[in-house]
Amino acid sequence: MLTAGLISWLNESRRAAQWQAEATLKSLRENEVRFGRITESNEEALWQRETELRLITDTLPVLISFVDAEQRYRFNNRAYEEWFGHSTAEIYGKYLWEVLGESAYQMLRPNVEQVLAGKQLIFEGEIPYKDGGTRYINCIYVPQFNRQGIVEGYAALITDISEQQAALRERKLAEAALRESEARFRNLADTAPVLIWMSGTDKLCNYFNKPWLDFTGRTLEQEMGNGWAEGVHPDDFQRCLDTYTNAFDARQNFTMEYRLRRNDGEYRWLFDTGVPRFAPTGEFLGYIGSCVDTHDRNLAEKALRDSEERYRILTEVSPQAIWMGDVYDGLRLRNGGISYCNQYWLDFTGLTMEQTSGYGWIYAIHPDDRDRVLKSSMQAIANGTNYEIEIRFRQVSDGSYRWHIVRGLPFRDAAGQTIKWVGIASDIHDRKVAEAALQQLNEMLEQRIQERTAQLEAANKELESFSYSVSHDLRAPLRHIAGFIELLQKRNSSTSLDETSQRYLKIIAETAKQAGILIDELLTFSRMGRTEMRYINLNMEELVQEVKRDLVTETQERKINWHIKPLPEIQGDPSMLRLVFRNLMGNAVKYTQTKNLAEITVGGIDNENEVVFFVQDNGVGFNMQYIHKLFGVFQRLHSDPQFESTGVGLANVQRIIHRHNGRVWAEAVVDSGATFYFSLPKLLINESDERTQANSAN
Known part of the structure; x- marks a missing residue:
């Protein structure tokens, strides 16, 4: 105008x-x-x-x-x-x-x-x-x-208006810079891993960043002013308000912890830090604050405090001495050595904590053990390794020394540096006394074993003499009897004998033959306990086929279906195991002779730690009521004359399998056949060599 x-x-x-x-x-x-x-x-x-x-x-x-x-x-x-x-x-x-x-x-x-x-x-x-x-x-x-x-x-x-325009441009640039700065602040605030808020001079909040809104699940409009206070735990609200108001009035920084409700309804602990804001001119603008979720940390700290309290209680009531020491710097303890001992130590030794600290604990050790203990512990500490030492500690009650085993280990920080040493001492005095008594008993038993071994060696020599005597002295008369019977039978061809006399000669000949067989089997049985064993890898299929060929003379004119299944290789003495199969397969042939068609199966089962072999037949079987007699010497479950037997074969089988550290057993049903089993442990070559040496010594 x-x-x-x-x-x-x-x-x-x-x-x-x-x-x-x-x-x-x-x-x-x-x-x-x-x-x-x-x-x-x-x-x-x-x-x-x-x-x-x-x-x-x-x-x-x-x-x-x-x-x-x-x-x-x-x-x-x-x-x-x-x-x-x-x-x-x-x-x-x-x-x-x-x-x-x-x-x-x-x-x-x-x-x-x-x-x-x-x-x-x-x-x-x-x-x-x-x-x-x-x-x-x-x-x-x-x-x-x-x-x-x-x-x-x-x-x-x-x-x-060039100057005004320049000023206007500068103002616009400043406004643009301010907007850019505000945009950067908002971007930084919205991507920061903390909850950020701002308030004006009226104490009312006028800004919340995105993480805050995401945490609470509320909108900016809902949080503005005093809306955010709705999420504060009722028990924390007044304390939180007083802290904020007092700091605001004094224009001071403040920190506080309170629980804020998360979007899922859970109250979580936050650590809030508030700082007053001032303009370049010094004008007070309000407050800015940031909140960090410390809920998990608080729970962890509480759990740690609870754990430490439980540890303290356990150490104090423990019936063992528990100690803690500082690390060594060279050969000297950096902070005075032992810094903690539990009540057990104080009660046992009668020392106070002040007397124990540093090197005081050494004087509770038996004088004869001190140098050894210090040397061993120093070496372990220098190397940063665990150590275990047996020590005698003096007890205050009667002044006697009791043995303890002390175990120490380094306690390291996150970087792997040893910061403490922790140890425990357990009373093993009674065990040491028992060990000493046991050692004395073992020495006495060792002496008695040596004496019994000498006696057994003498008995074995006598048994060998007896075996030789049986082999030589008994066989000679039997040979004479057999020879004269043979002469009488030849003479019978020219001299007429009545029928009764001929029957007597026949019985005498068969009895002499049976006695010879019995003597041979008794000798075999006695040798099984003394024969040196040779452990070698055996192809059991070939061994079974050899035994089958040996039985050809006994199976002539008979119908037998042999079922030889794949058998695993094992380690054992070939001659002894051949005798095992000769007895079991021979029995299967013998006790199926009443069957028109004999079915005999030989098989094996490969288990984790042992191999089980079996010989199965469809013969006469036996009554399981008498299974306990089956593997005894001179024990026979069949008295029928058509099943000739000395009662020694299965005893030999059991002795051979036991010498191989195996097991032997049988199952049967009368008139429905029997199955004989034996197991052999799996052995490595070096183990079998050691076994051979051990058996040789026996």
């Missing part, structure tokens, strides 16, 4: 001056025509009027121009000369494009055309000038009308 009033006043003054000048010029021309000259007084009046107008406009800090309808400059105040360096006289009457230049004129041309059409304009723009510079200007174009209402030009009031 002020600018419009100024322009209106200037226009009126200019028009009044112009009309007066035109009237004066007209009068002068008429006088000139009439008199031929212009008076000096009229010219002076016109000059004076224009001078007054210029004095007024030249004092204004704006550029004022009057342009006629032909776009020629008719008036410019001094500001034009100051801005652009052109005098008003120099540009008077010149066209706009001549003064402004083509580029500037083309920018202003639409506005000029509108104002000359009678429209008042206000606009801003950056105008290039002939000198190559630019100015940012605010323009007010006001059309000028004559008394007939025709536009005869326009007045331009131009203000240089």
Whole structure:
């Protein structure tokens, strides 16, 4: 309004001056025509009027121009000369494009055309000038009308706002920088692994970051102001509010812990840190705070405290001495050595904690053990390894020494550095006494074993002598009996004997033969306990096939289906195991002779630690009620004369299998067959060699 009033006043003054000048010029021309000259007084009046107008406009800090309808400059105040360096006289009457230049004129041309059409304009723009510079200007174009209402030009009031525009740009840049800074802050706050809040000077919260909203599951609108307090645990609310209010009033930092409800309804402990915010001018702006979820850490710390308390209680009531010591620095204890001992130690030794600390515990050790204990413990500590030492500690009750076993181990930090040593001492005195007594008993037993071994060796020699005697002295009479019977039978061919005599000779011959067989089997049985065993890898299928071929003479004219299944290899004595299969397979042939078709199966089962072999038949079987007699010497379960037997074969089987550390057993049903089993442990070659040596020694 002020600018419009100024322009209106200037226009009126200019028009009044112009009309007066035109009237004066007209009068002068008429006088000139009439008199031929212009008076000096009229010219002076016109000059004076224009001078007054210029004095007024030249004092204004704006550029004022009057342009006629032909776009020629008719008036410019001094500001034009100051801005652009052109005098008003120099540009008077010149066209706009001549003064402004083509580029500037083309920018202003639409506005000029509108104002000359009678429209008042206000606009801003950056105008290039002939000198190559630019100015940012605010323009007010006001059309000028004559008394007939025709536009005869326009007045331009131009203000240089370049500085204001620069300030505006700086302000905009500052605002943009502020927005960018705020965006960075929000991005940082929203991606930070903590909950962030801000409050204003009214103590009400006006900002929460995304992790806060995600944690609570509420919207920003719900949390604003005091809304966030709805999630604080009721038991923590007043304490939380008092802490915040007191710090706010004192403009001080604060920390506090409280429970805040999470989106799943669980209250979790948060550690909140608040800091006052101040403007660069020192003006207080409010508070900013960050919260860290310490719930799991608090639970872990509580569990640790509970664990430490339980550990303390256990150590104090433990019936063992428990100690803790500092690490060694070279050969010296860095912080004085033993730093803790439980109540058991104090009660046992009668020492106080002060007396035990450092090296005091050494004086509770038996003098004969001190050097050994210190040497062993120092070496273990220097190497950072566990150690175990047997020590005698003096007990305060009667001054006697009792044996303890002390175990120490290093306690390391996360980096693997030893920071403490922990140990436990257990009373083993009664065990040591028992061990000493046991050692004495073992020595006594060892002596008795040696004595019994000598007795057994003597008995074995006597048994060998007996075996030789049986082999030599008993066989000789039997050979004589057999020889004379054979002579009598030959003589019988030429001398006639009655039927009874011939039957007697036959019985005597068979009895002598049976006695020889019995003597041979008894000798075999006795040798089984003394024969040196040879452990080798055996192909059991080949061994069974050999035994089967040996039985051909006994199976002639009989129908026998042999079922020899795949058998695993084992380690054992070949001659002894051949005798086992010879007895079992021979029995199967013998006790199936009443069957028209004998079915005999030989198989094996490979278990984890042993191999089980079996011989199965469909013969006469036996009554399981007498199974306990089956493997005894001279024990027979069949008295039928057609099943000839000495009762020694299965006893030999059992002795051989037992010498191989195996087992032997049988199953049977009367008239439905029998199955004999024996097992052999799986042995490595070196184990079998050791077994051979052990059996040789036996």
